[in-house]
Each structure stands twice: as C-alpha cells, then as structure tokens.
Amino acid sequence: MKSHEIRSSFIDFFVENGHQSRASSSLVPVGDPSVLLTTAGMQQFKPYFLGLKEPPHPRLTTCQKCFRTTDIDLVGKTARHLTFFEMLGNFSFGDYFKEGAIDLAWRYSTDVLDLDVSRIWVSIFEGDEQVPADEEALGSWKAAGMAPERIVALPASENFWSAGPTGPCGPCTELYYDLGEDAGCGEPDCAPGCDCDRFVEYWNLVFMQYNRDEAGELTPLPKQNVDTGMGLERITAVMERQLSVFDTDIFRPLIDFVAERAGVSYGREQRSDRAMRVLADHSRAITFLVSAGVFAGNEGRGYVLRRVMRRAIQAASTLDIGAPFLAVLCDRVIETMGEVYPELRENRAMIEDTARQEEERFGLTLEQGNAILAEAIDSIKAAGGNMLEGEVAFRLHDTYGFPYDLTSEIAAEEGLRVDQEEFDRLMDEQRLRARTSAKAVGAGERQAMLELGREAKVHSDFVGYQKNELHTSIGDLRELEGGLVALKLRESPFYAEGGGQIADTGWIHTEDGKVTVLDVLRLDDDQVILAEIEEGRVDAGARAKAMINRVRRHAVACNHTATHLLQHALRFLLGEQVRQAGSFVGPDKLRFDFSHSKGLSDEQISRLEDIVNRKIIENHQVKAFTTSMDYARDMGAIALFDDKYGEYVRVIEVGDFSRELCGGTHVTSTAQIGAFKIISESSVGANLRRIEAVTSREAIDFLRGRDRLVATLAAELRTEPERLPDAITALKEELRELRRVAEVVNRDRVAGMSGKLVSGAEDIDGIKVVAAAVEAGSADDLMELSDSLKDEMGAAAVVLAADLGGKAVLVAGFSDQVVERGARAGDLMKEVAPLVGGKGGGRPNMARGGGGDASGIEAALERAREWLRRELAS
Numbered sequence: 001m002k003s004h005e006i007r008s009s010f011i012d013f014f015v016e017n018g019h020q021s022r023a024s025s026s027l028v029p030v031g032d033p034s035v036l037l038t039t040a041g042m043q044q045f046k047p048y049f050l051g052l053k054e055p056p057h058p059r060l061t062t063c064q065k066c067f068r069t070t071d072i073d074l075v076g077k078t079a080r081h082l083t084f085f086e087m088l089g090n091f092s093f094g095d096y097f098k099e100g101a102i103d104l105a106w107r108y109s110t111d112v113l114d115l116d117v118s119r120i121w122v123s124i125f126e127g128d129e130q131v132p133a134d135e136e137a138l139g140s141w142k143a144a145g146m147a148p149e150r151i152v153a154l155p156a157s158e159n160f161w162s163a164g165p166t167g168p169c170g171p172c173t174e175l176y177y178d179l180g181e182d183a184g185c186g187e188p189d190c191a192p193g194c195d196c197d198r199f200v201e202y203w204n205l206v207f208m209q210y211n212r213d214e215a216g217e218l219t220p221l222p223k224q225n226v227d228t229g230m231g232l233e234r235i236t237a238v239m240e241r242q243l244s245v246f247d248t249d250i251f252r253p254l255i256d257f258v259a260e261r262a263g264v265s266y267g268r269e270q271r272s273d274r275a276m277r278v279l280a281d282h283s284r285a286i287t288f289l290v291s292a293g294v295f296a297g298n299e300g301r302g303y304v305l306r307r308v309m310r311r312a313i314q315a316a317s318t319l320d321i322g323a324p325f326l327a328v329l330c331d332r333v334i335e336t337m338g339e340v341y342p343e344l345r346e347n348r349a350m351i352e353d354t355a356r357q358e359e360e361r362f363g364l365t366l367e368q369g370n371a372i373l374a375e376a377i378d379s380i381k382a383a384g385g386n387m388l389e390g391e392v393a394f395r396l397h398d399t400y401g402f403p404y405d406l407t408s409e410i411a412a413e414e415g416l417r418v419d420q421e422e423f424d425r426l427m428d429e430q431r432l433r434a435r436t437s438a439k440a441v442g443a444g445e446r447q448a449m450l451e452l453g454r455e456a457k458v459h460s461d462f463v464g465y466q467k468n469e470l471h472t473s474i475g476d477l478r479e480l481e482g483g484l485v486a487l488k489l490r491e492s493p494f495y496a497e498g499g500g501q502i503a504d505t506g507w508i509h510t511e512d513g514k515v516t517v518l519d520v521l522r523l524d525d526d527q528v529i530l531a532e533i534e535e536g537r538v539d540a541g542a543r544a545k546a547m548i549n550r551v552r553r554h555a556v557a558c559n560h561t562a563t564h565l566l567q568h569a570l571r572f573l574l575g576e577q578v579r580q581a582g583s584f585v586g587p588d589k590l591r592f593d594f595s596h597s598k599g600l601s602d603e604q605i606s607r608l609e610d611i612v613n614r615k616i617i618e619n620h621q622v623k624a625f626t627t628s629m630d631y632a633r634d635m636g637a638i639a640l641f642d643d644k645y646g647e648y649v650r651v652i653e654v655g656d657f658s659r660e661l662c663g664g665t666h667v668t669s670t671a672q673i674g675a676f677k678i679i680s681e682s683s684v685g686a687n688l689r690r691i692e693a694v695t696s697r698e699a700i701d702f703l704r705g706r707d708r709l710v711a712t713l714a715a716e717l718r719t720e721p722e723r724l725p726d727a728i729t730a731l732k733e734e735l736r737e738l739r740r741v742a743e744v745v746n747r748d749r750v751a752g753m754s755g756k757l758v759s760g761a762e763d764i765d766g767i768k769v770v771a772a773a774v775e776a777g778s779a780d781d782l783m784e785l786s787d788s789l790k791d792e793m794g795a796a797a798v799v800l801a802a803d804l805g806g807k808a809v810l811v812a813g814f815s816d817q818v819v820e821r822g823a824r825a826g827d828l829m830k831e832v833a834p835l836v837g838g839k840g841g842g843r844p845n846m847a848r849g850g851g852g853d854a855s856g857i858e859a860a861l862e863r864a865r866e867w868l869r870r871e872l873a874s
Contacts, residue, residue: 001113003236003250004340007063010088010230013108014061019090022056024064024341027292028301028577030636036301037067037289041089042227047634048093049168049208049225058095063088063232065288065341069304072311073409076277079197079244083308084285085233092226098173099140101205101226105175106144109203113239119178121199122146123192125160125171126153130218131210134159134171141173152192161206168221170209174201177238202238203230246277254280257332262319275315279329282312286326287333290354291347293577295595295687302581302595302688307403309358314406317366324363327355350597357686362401369400373407377414386415390422397423398430445480449521449528452478452486460527464493464504464665465624469547474510477540483533485515487540493548494529496522500583501560501664506548513538553665555587558673558696561622561654561666562612563590565676566691567638568658569611570594573604580638581688585664589679589694596689600681608691612676619671620655627651637661675699754788761793762865764872767818768793771861771868776802779809779848786813797823797872799832799864803854808836810849810860819844823871831867835860 025044041064047053064087074081109115127133162169176192176199184190184198192199208225210218233245240248258276259266289305296306338345376392388411396402408418458475477487497503503520513536521528570578582593632649637659652662677699684690710721719727761768776782786798795817801810812825825847829840833849836856840849
C-alpha cells in the first residue's frame with residue numbers, strides 16, 4: 001500500500017466509523033500565538049479540547065500538515081527524523097474513550113492495513129505515585145485481541161502526555177511495529193522503548209483524562225477526550241517494508257532527482273546520502289511553509305524558514321549542484337504533492353521566487369563562509385583543540401548569514417563544540433549597540449538606567465492608560481553627567497518604549513525642581529526614566545507631579561491605531577497570509593513592515609488608503625481590554641508570534657473587524673485619527689515590504705505640501721494645476737523632439753569626425769590604427785564612434801580619448817584581426833590609463849579606462865601608439 005492509499009484509507013475508515021472529516025489547517029496557526037507553527041494534528045482543535053468552543057461533531061478525523069524543528073539537527077542522520085510531516089489523526093470530544101480508541105486503532109491496523117499481528121506491539125502507562133497503572137488500556141488491548149506478551153508498560157516519560165505544566169493531561173498508549181532482529185541492537189531485552197531502530201512507533205493514542213493545577217495536583221476531567229496521531233511517513237515505511245522513511249515512495253522521487261542532478265548514487269557514501277536526505281526533507285518543508293505565507297526573515301517563523309532554507313543550500317553545496325537548484329527542487333515537490341494539496345500549485349510562482357531569492361542571497365556568501373569555517377576547524381584540530389571560538393560563529397552569523405545551529409552542526413561533524421557562551425555574549429553586545437545607536441540616548445545613559453532598574457528597591461507601576469498626569473513620588477534616583485538623571489517613579493503615567501511604540505516624553509515637577517522626561521526604558525513590567533534637569537534639583541523620596549506631553553501622546557496614539565487599521569487593510573487586500581514583521585510608531589509618522597513577495601502597485605496603495613480612511617470616517621470605537629490568552633486566541637486576536645505573552649493579555653479591538661494583542665496607547669475612536677496617507681512603500685529584505693505613512697496633522701501638512709508643489713510646477717509651466725498632466729506631456733514631447741534633432745546633429749558630427757580620423761589613420765603591417773582625442777558628450781559616445789571607425793576600416797585598432805569636465809575618458813576597440821595577432825585591448829588600457837591618473841581594463845576586443853587628470857591625454861595616446869606599433873609589428 002502506497003502513501004496516497006494509506007492517507008485516503010485512513011480518512012475513509014474513520015468516516016465509516018462515525019467521524020467527520022476535516023481539512024488540514026494551515027501551517028501558520030490561526031488565533032494561537034502560543035506557537036509559531038502547527039506542530040500536531042490536535043492543534044486546530046485546541047478550543048474544543050479546552051472547552052472554549054463546541055466541536056462541530058463529537059468525532060473528527062484529519063490528515064494534518066505539521067512542522068517541527070525539535071530534532072532538525074538529526075534530519076538526514078537517522079532513518080525517521082523529519083521537519084515537515086503529515087499526521088493522520090482521529091479525535092473524540094467526550095464521546096468514545098480508551099476502549100473505543102483502542103478498538104478503532106486495532107481494527108485499522110489489522111483489517112485495513114493488514115499488518116502482521118505477530119509484529120504489532122503496544123506500550124501502556126506503568127503508573128507512578130500520582131496515577132495508577134493504566135489497567136483500563138491493558139484490558140482494552142486484551143479485549144481487542146493483542147497478545148499480553150507484546151504489551152509493555154513504560155514510565156511517564158514515555159507514556160504520559162501533558163499539554164504543559166498545567167492543563168489537560170493523561171496516559172497514552174503507543175503502537176509499534178517490529179521490523180525484526182536484523183534492524184535491532186541484538187540485546188536480549190530489546191523491546192518497545194529501546195533506542196534502536198527495531199521497533200517503530202507508528203501510532204500514539206492520548207487519553208486526556210486529568211487536569212493538572214498549579215500545585216501539580218491531578219483531578220479527573222468532567223469530559224474525557226481522545227487525541228491520536230499516526231505519522232504518514234512512518235506508517236508508509238512500515239507498509240513498504242523499508243527501514244528508513246527516505247526509502248519510501250514519499251521521498252525516493254525527490255532523492256533520485258537530487259542524485260541525478262548531482263551525478264551521484266544514493267546509498268554509496270554517507271556524506272552525500274545525508275545531504276540528499278536533508279534536501280528531500282527540507283524542500284518539502286520550504287514548499288509548504290512558503291505556501292502558507294511564511295517568508296524568510298530574521299525573526300519568528302521567518303527565521304525558522306530561513307534556517308531551513310540555508311541548511312538546504314548548504315547541503316546542496318556539498319553535492320556541487322549548480323545553483324539555482326532549490327527552486328527547481330521545490331517545483332518537484334509541487335509536482336508530487338500538488339494533487340493532494342492544490343494550494344501548492346496555486347502558489348507555485350511565490351514558492352519558486354522565494355526559494356530562488358534566498359538561494360541567490362545566501363549563495364553570495366556561502367563559499368566564503370564555508371572557507372572561513374573550514375580554515376578555523378583545521379586550525380583548531382591541528383592544535384589539538386575541541387572548541388570552536390564563539391567569535392568565529394558570531395562572525396559567520398553576522399557577516400555571512402550562517403545560522404548558529406548550522407555552524408554548530410558542521411563543527412560537530414568534525415568532532416568540535418562551539419563556545420556558545422562567547423557567541424551569546426557577542427550577540428548581546430551587538431543588540432545593545434543596535435538599540436543605543438538608534439536613539440539619541442547614549443550607551444552610558446542606557447547602562448545607568450539598566451543598573452538603576454536592577455538595583456532599585458522600588459517598582460514603578462504604569463498607570464498611563466488611565467491617567468495623563470498624577471501626583472506620585474520619586475522612588476529612586478541616580479545623577480548622571482550633563483545635567484541628566486535616571487529615576488524611578490512609584491506610579492508613572494509615562495509609556496515605556498515597547499511593541500514598536502516610542503516612549504512618552506513630558507515633565508516631572510517637585511517642590512525643589514523641574515525635569516523634562518527624555519526617554520523611558522522598559523524592564524519587563526517595570527520602567528526607568530531618563531530626564532534632564534531644567535530648574536533646581538530633584539531628590540529621591542520627593543513628592544512629584546508627573547505629566548505626559550499630551551499633544552505628542554495623541555499624535556503617537558493616532559499613528560498606533562492607524563497601524564492596526566493598516567494591517568487589517570493589508571490582510572483584506574493581499575490575503576490572510578500577510579503578517580506583521582515589525583513596526584515603529586512615533587509622533588510624526590508610522591512604519592509598518594509586513595511579509596509580501598513583491599512591491600505594491602499604485603492602485604493597491606490607493607486601495608489601502610481608501611480602506612483605512614473609510615474606517616476612520618466611519619468613526620469606529622476603539623476598545624482596550626485585558627483577558628486570558630486562551631480567550632484572546634479563541635476570539636481570533638492577532639499577535640506578533642515572536643513576542644512572549646503571559647497568561648493575561650491586553651487586546652485592542654477596533655469595531656468588529658480588528659483585534660490585536662497590544663500594549664500600546666490608542667485613540668478611543670477612529671475619527672480622531674483624522675486622515676491617513678501613505679508616503680512610501682519599499683523593500684526591506686527578501687519577501688519583506690515596508691510602508692511609511694502619516695496621520696492627523698502630519699497627513700494634512702503632507703497633502704498641503706503636495707498642493708504647494710503642484711501650484712509651483714503649474715506656475716513654472718504657465719498652466720492651471722488641473723492641466724498640469726497635459727502640460728507635462730507636451731513638455732515631454734518637446735524634449736523628445738529636441739533629443740531626436742540632437743541625435744541627428746550628433747550623427748552628422750560623428751560622421752564628420754570619422755572621415756577625418758580614417759583619412760589620418762596610420763597603417764601598421766595591414767592594420768589601420770587611430771589614436772586620437774575627440775570631442776564627446778560621454779564614454780558611450782566614444783564607444784559608438786570607436787565601433788563606427790572599426791566598421792569602416794575593417795582590420796583596425798582604435799584608441800579614443802575625451803576630456804569630460806576635467807576628467808579623462810579612454811576607450812579602445814580592436815577588430816578580430818588585431819586580437820588574432822596577440823594584442824589585447826584590456827592590456828593596452830592597463831598600460832595607458834595610469835598616465836591620466838586612473839586605471840582601466842576590459843576584454844580582448846574592447847576596453848575602457850579613465851582618470852582625474854585630463855592633461856595626460858596626449859601622453860596616454862602617444863603611449864598607445866607606441867604600444868600598438870610594438871605589438872602589431874611583424
């Protein structure tokens with residue numbers, strides 16, 4: 001039975017047994033910011049398992065696309081580890097439990113798959129001090145027909161499942177298939193649970209029976225659920241009698257394709273075999289991730305994709321496959337899996353473009369990075385060491401784009417470890433430099449703020465959502481140079497920079513002095529303020545009045561709410577795959593980075609502006625509320641997936657169309673934004689775009705500036721503003737006609753020069769030689785004249801020079817007859833260009849050069865004549 005037959009037979013079997021079939025959810029989880037990517041079949045059903053939603057049916061079945069990087073370093077080294085895989089699963093929500101799940105698993109294994117019963121083994125939970133041995137599962141297996149001697153009890157580490165430190169949990173039972181003694185370790189006690197390859201775990205049945213509270217206590221769940229998972233790749237290997245998933249019909253077409261392109265045979269050499277297995281797995285992962293709307297980047301799931309792509313590119317380089325290859329391999333994945341997953345064919349162009357761009361991007365530095373790493377490894381091994389310096393790993397990461405784990409893997413293959421502590425230290429220093437260089441606050445002030453935050457005994461409570469000013473006290477203070485102070489308020493109305501939003505500014509007044517707030521540093525849920533003394537002095541313990549700059553805060557709030565409207569508009573216009581990749585919210589503008597493979601058209605930009613401004617005009621209410629992460633996820637709130645969230649989160653809700661997890665400050669209704677105008681749209685990296693926009697007063701000022709510009713241009717062209725396009729069109733026509741006339745005049749002038757130069761050409765053993773200074777408007781004019789002279793004279797060597805604003809420009813053009821005599825235009829140019837204070841070079845029949853000293857032109861031409869006489873003499 002082949003993989004596609006297994007996939008369809010599984011779904012058919014469970015549908016026949018009262019289950020409703022559900023489509024695979026996206027690899028990008030919807031409404032679940034707790035994970036970057038879908039890692040299990042049950043993930044799309046978490047709201048049902050948690051009791052947040054009623055399932056559409058008490059029994060469901062799926063074939064789910066999954067992605068994990070837990071064991072990415074083992075991919076290609078073992079027979080079973082993968083990043084992308086398909087998980088077959090059946091689920092029960094308060095319907096059947098252990099007896100029903102075990103009966104269904106047994107019947108599918110024996111009746112449908114027709115597995116050899118004598119080779120099927122199962123494991124059950126052996127029990128511990130909290131939970132007794134799973135006698136119910138044991139009895140159910142015996143009742144199903146499983147021989148007792150092939151039922152193995154294993155500890156909680158193997159057969160007890162938990163959703164996390166708290167929440168649903170319970171024992172599980174696993175099905176294994178015995179591949180025979182030849183695949184095993186040879187030990188007499190070899191059985192399921194052994195680390196060898198003999199017993200393949202192919203199905204896991206999880207029984208959600210208990211709830212674990214924060215104290216670790218277990219209580220029975222009121223509704224018991226079942227979650228099962230069977231890896232399609234593993235069960236296919238079992239059905240095809242293969243020891244490795246890479247030898248199945250799922251992977252062999254890809255491996256054979258790679259082998260053919262690389263000119264190697266699979267199964268002959270360990271290093272090339274591993275590279276081919278990595279490419280087969282990673283190409284599937286890349287294809288499905290990009291199809292799900294993930295684009296290569298430096299954070300979050302974008303980094304995960306880039307990491308996988310660069311591991312694949314590195315693997316291809318060890319096989320000496322010519323680039324670009326990754327896009328071709330992804331196309332082969334689409335061909336093999338596009339019928340089952342039609343979205344792959346729909347997104348073919350995006351998948352191929354993304355793979356090609358990343359391969360070109362990384363390929364530029366891969367060879368250099370490999371050479372540096374190889375040299376460092378050889379040096380360490382020669383010295384008898386076993387540790388690669390963290391500085392080398394950092395340099396490869398920072399300069400050549402090598403992910404740390406890729407460097408670590410390559411080093412491990414050579415028996416070396418990487419000094420991760422040094423690498424982490426260098427990365428931390430780089431992040432600190434990046435933060436401080438982006439702000440007016442210097443590194444010294446930032447360090448003092450960090451120290452005060454660590455050492456202060458006072459915690460600052462942020463109350464700025466509710467209050468713009470308040471009476472409080474200075475809890476701690478540290479005087480800095482230049483009239484600056486770092487301080488902590490017991491209660492603070494000042495927003496600390498975070499979530500892309502700039503910090504508040506404002507003022508703090510005490511009885512003895514006044515300070516202006518310049519910056520606010522966020523330290524988890526605490527903060528430190530940097531201020532400049534304007535009058536008197538301020539001391540720790542003093543009563544104080546703290547006031548934010550309300551005008552500035554309102555401008556920032558307008559821009560922040562506008563970013564939420566913009567994200568809504570982008571997802572509406574371009575698709576749900578659009579994801580925020582970063583932002584900056586200041587008082588004067590907003591910047592929004594998002595995943596998208598190509599630039600936006602003028603029409604798309606106009607539509608974005610229309611959507612956002614329509615929402616502004618409709619005056620939707622903007623509400624902020626705090627809720628549990630589970631409820632926020634259930635209601636579909638959008639989150640930055642590389643951010644960390646606690647148990648409770650703050651949600652910003654705009655009307656009924658936008659919900660985002662956000663800790664920033666916002667307007668209370670969209671009409672307060674006034675207006676929205678996009679001022680630029682650009683690329684900031686592979687598959688990443690950036691929009692900059694203005695709102696409120698800044699938008700009005702921008703539009704007024706455009707009005708003034710239009711009025712000025714209209715006045716210059718002596719027309720009305722509304723007739724400006726016609727005037728510009730007429731001007732362009734006039735310019736085009738003038739250029740045409742100029743070209744005619746220039747051709748006549750060139751023809752005149754050509755005649756004089758041809759008549760004055762020197763004959764050197766049958767070769768016409770021209771070396772002269774001429775008047776020209778550009779180097780291209782010189783080249784055109786050179787080509788014209790060669791065409792007219794036949795066997796010829798032409799060297800021309802021109803003075804262009806005090807700079808010398810030189811060109812040389814040789815006919816084939818000259819090159820056949822051994823003369824090279826590039827060699828001549830290297831000889832003469834230094835005489836005009838520059839350098840040059842080129843091909844045998846054409847070369848260019850130049851320099852900053854036009855006074856050396858005659859000397860350069862004389863040297864060219866001498867060189868040609870010498871080279872062309874018989």
